[in-house]
Amino acid sequence: MKFNNREYKLSINGINHWIKIEGYENKSMPLILIHGGPGGNHYNFERTVGRMISKERTVVYYEQRGSGRSDKPESADDYSIDLLVSDFKVLKDSLGIEKADLLGYSFGGELALEIAYAFPNDINKLVLSGPSLMYSNIQQLIQIQGFMSVAEGILLERIETILKQKKSIEEKYNEVWSIVDTKTVDRFLFEDQSVAEQNRLLWNKSGLQNTGQMMKALYKSPPHVPLLHRLKKIENETLIITGVHDRNTGLSVSKIIDKELNYSSLELFYNSAHFPEMEEKEKFVKLTLEFLNTKD
Structure with a gap:
């Protein structure tokens, strides 16, 4: 080197x-x-x-x-x-x-x-x-499922509404990312919140x-x-x-x-x-x- x-x-x-x-x-x-x-x-x-x-x-x-x-x-x-x-x-x-x-x-x-x-x-x-x-679409599906597993209350309801829409997986994926808040992203990325x-x-x-x-x-x-x-x-x-x-x-x-x-x-x-x-x-x-x- x-x-x-x-x-x-x-x-x-x-x-x-x-x-x-x-x-x-x-x-x-x-x-x-x-x-x-x-x-x-x-x-x-x-x-x-x-x-x-x-x-x-x-x-x-x-x-x-x-x-x-x-x-x-x-x-x-x-x-x-x-x-x-x-x-x-x-x-x-x-x-x-x-x-x-x-x-x-x-x-x-x-x-x-x-x-x-x-x-x-x-x-x-x-x-x-x-x-x-x-x-691969599998990546987007994993992330949508991941957010559903950690989202709570109104946010979870909004994600479920997005999934019911007649849109492509990519469109649903982008929409879910656009609505998640900081705390949900932290729970999504980490097990230990500290x-x-x-x-x-x-x-x-x-x-x-x-x-x-x-x-x-x-x-x-x-x-x-x-x-x-x-x-x-x-x-x-x-x-x-x-x-x-x-x-x-x-x-x-x-x-x-x-x-x-x-x-x-x-x-x-x-x-x-x-x-x-x-x-x-x-x-x-x-x-x-x-x-x-x-x-x-």
């Missing part, structure tokens, strides 16, 4: 991307972290389990185009899976990394799989935490917001062949971590991915919803490091 521990901006495909390197002194194979969203950031992760992992591993953070502390493209249409995969390749090569492990959470897990599919020889192992399949409160405090402290622009653009330009139909071609050893109460990407999606991949294992976190890295930090770090540090 060409850089020591530091935080800076790197121009990738004409867009300045936020980069941070920690644990360089460990001299390990770099572990590149891929955040979710789409359009999220690493702020919370780097202040929680990221610090714990970097005590043993060389960790590379980067935030995707238009996300977090990275700059936005000039056009709202300058987002696609292919562009995000290309950005990763330029990043890796610019840092002088020959081969890396990947840890992707939520949509970042899906993007990690896309990267491994595109550049199999550049990637060693994959850790996927609550990975998504955003171009952890949800800590998470939201960090979100607020970061001052970073997901504009939703990337998600809208990605839905407009889906891959020609859905990832679900390409998973069998991915040969990388993969650890899938999923909270059994995950109402966002869902245990069923993780099971589908695990079934399709050739060399994967699924670890369940029984006290977690969508963020096992925050609800069961010590277990998350232990399993991740054990998996990554085990020689083939």
